Amino acid sequence: MTHLDAVPLWVALPAALLLVLGSGLTLLGAFGLARLQSFYDRLHAPTLGTSWGTAGIVLASVLLFSWLEGRPVLQELLIGVFVMLTTPVTLMLLGRASLHRDRAEGSAAVPPAGNARPADRGTAGADGARGAATPPAWP
């Protein structure tokens, strides 16, 4: 821990604040995931950790290690980019699966499939095609 003693206050203070912000948001997200009642509400809580929760910790790391090594250390930003790009895939998958299940069970709490289209036939097939149409189009 001796090399951390050399860190001046103007680096240590913002780094510590960012670290507390990031880990605090992640903790709140985990807390929300455990506490919230419906599945769809719970979808929102972990995104605290994957957005500014990650960003805060990553920025703190960039700041501290850039100062310690005397050069810009930026590879941590890649963590943030990849977390940002990959979480939507999982969340959409979970959300759509839950929606499909609730509709199959005839739950009144979720909106019906399609938009003012009475025929429900072939929804699963169309869903698969639609799901494939959006995410892999990322360059």
Added chain:
Amino acid sequence: MSRLVPHPLLSALLLLMWLALTRVSLGQLVLGALVALVAGWAMARLRPARPRLRRASAIPRLLGLVAWDILRSNAAVAWLILTDGRHGRRRSGFLRVPLRLRDPSALAVLAIIVTATPGTAWLEYDAETGVLLLHVFDLVDESQWRDLIQTRYESLLMEIFE
């Protein structure tokens, strides 16, 4: 777009990433270039719709807007979790947003924005009608959320991609 390097931008970014994650040396350069080339060929086999950027100059504006909005909604959702949803008065719900956006790449970016923002979750997009189904954590005013998606993000994305 030669046969050897079908996706030059993707390959260049992969090579840069490889060098950032290892060290800059001739060996790593060769290895990284190899990985980037193979990834480019694999991508070409998938034949994705090639994204066309019409106005790349608007991308920094979009990034800044999104970073700020995500920070704000982080604070809002964190506050709602802490106060137990304004002491049980928070109402979440589904929301349909008709979109004019049709470009698959632009829709993918919108999906990332909507999902990365705490408080909104992308559930379903109907490619035929162009209607997006969202779940909103704190649905006070439906038209306000619709407005947020349509005027704040959709119009900017249309400017960039279409």
